[in-house]
Amino acid sequence: MKKFIYLLKIEFRRIFSNGVLVAVFFGAPILYGLMFGNVYKKGKITDMPIAVIDEDNTPMSGKIIDALNDNENLAVKKVQYDAGNLAAEMPSKNYIAVVTIPSGFEADIYQKRYPELLVDINMSNLVPANFASRGIQAVLGTVSAGVEIEALKKAGTDPVSAAQRYEPFKVNYNRLYNPASNYMELMMPGILGTILQQVLFLGLALVFARDVEDGYFKKLAIANKWSLYHIVLKALPFIILIIPMWLIVAGFYPVFNIEIQVFTWPMALLVTIFTFACMFIGMLFSLLVPNQLRATELLMVLATPSFLLSGYTWPMESMPRLIQQFANMLPLTHFLEGFRRIAVYKGTFKDIQPQMSALAWITAICFVMMVALLQIKINKERKVGILAS
Structure with a gap:
């Protein structure tokens, strides 16, 4: 445990020593949240x-x-x-x-x-x-x-x-779920969810790629031979840091008077599984492409169209089948649909079960692949170290 805590402190120091990572991880959600909140502050277009x-x-x-x-x-x-x-x-x-x-x-x-x-x-x-x-x-x-x-x-x-x-008969229209046609209530959840997915992708894409590039991965492989140990070591600092970030993002809703309830247990569960899905995808790419620049570039190619493909503003049923399948591989697609069901429709855990299952599958598949790939790399690195000694 002492060794783990020692290595954990090093992880925090390595995170905060990367100015770009710190700026993206902390600055992007706050800056973009405030900016887009003010852009859509009026809620609808007038004059x-x-x-x-x-x-x-x-x-x-x-x-x-x-x-x-x-x-x-x-x-x-x-x-x-x-x-x-x-x-x-x-x-x-x-x-x-x-x-x-x-x-x-x-x-x-x-x-x-x-x-x-x-x-x-x-x-x-x-x-x-x-x-x-x-x-x-x-x-x-x-x-x-x-x-x-x-x-x-x-x-x-x-x-x-x-x-x-x-007027021989009357028609009464009952406008449900955003009756005022408030554009902020429509766009802010999608924008903030997209930003946090991007941030998690970028942050976790660097964890192993950076270690391989600067040689620190060799020291980690010698310190412990199990991949699960290193996954926990790498993920824990980001889990600790992302909790206050989610709270800050959720705080934008009352700040901008968005009448959507986000502080609920179903929402907390959805956010948690969405966070792990994004983290494990980022970590998996960091292992598959052990180069910081290439890993982030590939993840940006993957994440850039995610909002458009999510079905949040344009129905997914109107998209070609192949695009629908690709969209279902992205965590944001299931997060935004789950968000809509909980926050907008006032749904329960049961209502978001399909989205939770999809996110759980994404998380599990990426986790298993990451454990196996990392174990292979650790074994290879330890074998090289033993032969060298």
């Missing part, structure tokens, strides 16, 4: 610039323009009263939409000619485009309903009957 071509210039068109400007998602930045191609100004003025009200619009409405509005949506970025489309659709739908009801009232129909005739 997106739109333009209106009002060829009608009547009280009705004015009412539409006022209603568009009153919508929280929209801001009318320009009104043009003659025909023109404002859509061509989208790249320079950054308009998210251009609404064209044709000449004779009001007259056509009152004469039941069913006129048509033209809405050009800037689809270069789907997120603001969807917010803008929904906002414009809500405004125009409300105005349209108001015009129809007023027409019925002028024809002699009482207000209640007019509303009922226009």
Whole structure:
């Protein structure tokens, strides 16, 4: 035990002597967490610039323009009263939409000619485009309903009957799990999970690769002949260091007023098995590729597309089968689905059993491979040492 504690102290010193590792391991989760938290702080997009071509210039068109400007998602930045191609100004003025009200619009409405509005949506970025489309659709739908009801009232129909005739039945939408469409609640879990997977991959990719490069692995092989001993020795410092890091990351949720419960026992279990899966993948690569630069490069190639492939923002069922199989080999895929089931759906241990099983299999397979490969390397190193002596 004294020898183990002595070697453990050396491990901590070696970790903290690597400035890049310390900066990545501690700085990345905190820095990126604060940065992305402030990026998505508003939760939804407001005051997106739109333009209106009002060829009608009547009280009705004015009412539409006022209603568009009153919508929280929209801001009318320009009104043009003659025909023109404002859509061509989208790249320079950054308009998210251009609404064209044709000449004779009001007259056509009152004469039941069913006129048509033209809405050009800037689809270069789907997120603001969807917010803008929904906002414009809500405004125009409300105005349209108001015009129809007023027409019925002028024809002699009482207000209640007019509303009922226009809307013969009601539809109530119950928006579950993020009813406010808060983009922060959607993105922050995925971003933070991705960052911590990257950090664990990078940190653990260096443990054995660095030892082989600077010759320290020979001393470790002589100190103890069992691979399990060295795995515990290498993993324990990172386990100790990652606990406060997870607590800091979880603390971002109350700091940024994200209404997601993360301090629960199911979440703690999910985080634990996810951490071990990431650690063992990193350690396995460190043994397979005993070169710090190459090991980190390969793990970055593996981890970079993990968020996109996880199914968190784009359904995995829409991906090709081969890509789905690759995504299921990555811990982040199962962690984010488990996170959604616990934190968003308020699920239990039973709800995340498939994700826990998948992470457990990844952990077990990497662990067995790592134990076997490390034992072979230790035996080889000790044999060389014996022959040399």
